[in-house]
Amino acid sequence: MGSVHFAKGAAVVAAVVIGVVGMLSLPLALQAQNNDEAIQQLVTKGFAIAPVPLNLAGKDPNLVGLGSYLVNAVGDCNGCHSSGTPDSLFIYPYLPDGNPYFGQLEKLDPSVYLNGGTNFGAVGTPTGPKGYAGPAIITRNLTPDYTGRAEGGHTLAEFSDIIKNGHDYDHVHPNCTPAQIQAINEGETPICIPTGVIPGTTFNNIPDGSLLQIMPWVTFSHMTDYDIKAIYEYLSAIPCIDNTLVPGPAGDPNELRNQCGPGPIAPAVRADNDNKGPKALRSPRIRVGIGGAVK
Numbered sequence: 001m002g003s004v005h006f007a008k009g010a011a012v013v014a015a016v017v018i019g020v021v022g023m024l025s026l027p028l029a030l031q032a033q034n035n036d037e038a039i040q041q042l043v044t045k046g047f048a049i050a051p052v053p054l055n056l057a058g059k060d061p062n063l064v065g066l067g068s069y070l071v072n073a074v075g076d077c078n079g080c081h082s083s084g085t086p087d088s089l090f091i092y093p094y095l096p097d098g099n100p101y102f103g104q105l106e107k108l109d110p111s112v113y114l115n116g117g118t119n120f121g122a123v124g125t126p127t128g129p130k131g132y133a134g135p136a137i138i139t140r141n142l143t144p145d146y147t148g149r150a151e152g153g154h155t156l157a158e159f160s161d162i163i164k165n166g167h168d169y170d171h172v173h174p175n176c177t178p179a180q181i182q183a184i185n186e187g188e189t190p191i192c193i194p195t196g197v198i199p200g201t202t203f204n205n206i207p208d209g210s211l212l213q214i215m216p217w218v219t220f221s222h223m224t225d226y227d228i229k230a231i232y233e234y235l236s237a238i239p240c241i242d243n244t245l246v247p248g249p250a251g252d253p254n255e256l257r258n259q260c261g262p263g264p265i266a267p268a269v270r271a272d273n274d275n276k277g278p279k280a281l282r283s284p285r286i287r288v289g290i291g292g293a294v295k
């Protein structure tokens, strides 16, 4: 009796297992197919919404399309990485008659697409001497440079490091050294982030100046390697925008600059104290222009 019950029980278990395996294996196959379709939809949508002509030479269209989707439909990169159209209010990257916030049909201004320049002000609350809060945090130019590489010439490995770890290769706003704190005390405004306890509070404001601030890399770091590669591929397919002639705001104008053509880049005139020298001298990504060494 006992063994019959056991046998019956085993049969039921077996039936359930077969049933579950059967159910699992079919939907899994379907799921793979659906996934392919879903990704293809993202790629197609990405191409449909790209607001600028794309250079697909030597690029993987599947990556470019997905990258466009992530940049233009999800990541809102242009919402922050644009100087804003000069013909409209500076904060909007839309043509004067194409601002959705005014109830108009969206028309992005391609001349400022991902060219950088939004000024977010200082990171901190004033924690330095004399209330000095450090330099303004300004978005960077994400268009490719004369090398054809995305984001001002960064390699995919560098780009991936930036997105995953917030590493600032340009060292635009390091934390203040004791000598710089001294300089602030003497009335200067060096380009460094002062840290410390906010006067009148117990809040210790300690942003790490070697990391990108405001940029949502913490969220983006959760993307897959494939997604990051797709964004990189897309950013290398968009047109270069050279901000060489645009006077930069106080803080770090050089960071907005990007060299589209061959030849060495001219040092920008800073609107602020310069403790770092021209970008060409300090940025590892500007090396040698065609036709001459970088000065």
Ligand code: HEC
Residues within 6 Å of the ligand: 070, 071, 075, 076, 077, 078, 079, 080, 081, 120, 137, 138, 139, 140, 141, 142, 151, 152, 159, 162, 163, 168, 169, 170, 172, 211, 212, 213, 214, 215, 216, 220, 231
């Ligand atoms: C909320 C605003 C915001 C959004 C959205 C945003 N960024 Fe940024 N990003 C910034 C700011 C601000 C900086 C400069 C930060 C600094 O100087 O500390 C920056 C810096 C960067 C850098 C470093 C540039 C360099 O030259 O090293 C990269 C790369 C970058 N962003 C890519 C992206 C991409 C790609 C997207 C969309 C997927 C995006 N950002 C969306 C604000 C933003």
